[in-house]
Amino acid sequence: MGDRLFVAVLGHRNSGKSTTWNTLFGGTVRTGQHPRTLPLHGGECAQVFLISGSPEERQLYAGDILENQDCRIVLCSIQYIEAVRKTLEYAVGEKFDLFVQWLNPGRNDPGENYDRLGLLPWLLANRATLSMRDGKVPPGPRTQEIREFIHGWAKARGLTFPCTT
Structure with missing residues (x-):
């Protein structure tokens, strides 16, 4: 069990x-310098650090963004290009548990895409929890899935706390 x-x-x-x-945060969010509080369920919250713009699109290394970040839950956009391997290898090398939600098809994709990068076997070999969701439909159900996964993971490690209004 990772931490x-x-x-x-x-x-x-x-x-x-x-x-x-x-959608997960209920308003526009961007990458910040500090963790933020994410409401989960039953009045419970957890601290998370968000990387909203994918490191690959911004030509950044995830390790540089996270080098001084000690938040135990990181939320990160990752772009489906070859450079994504560096981000994923960083996460595995730092002993993160992985939860990856692949938007396939994505909102602007013509249809479902074949895994031409061969990421799925790599992710499964590295014990990632993986889901494929349709980015063309409203995001509510897929964000709910993320919220529930984080809640279960954080609760099991004593990382949840009462939300304050």
């Missing part, structure tokens, strides 16, 4: 990654 969680939303450019985070 850090890397929650990634994977997709092509404009697939709905940022929409997923905005």
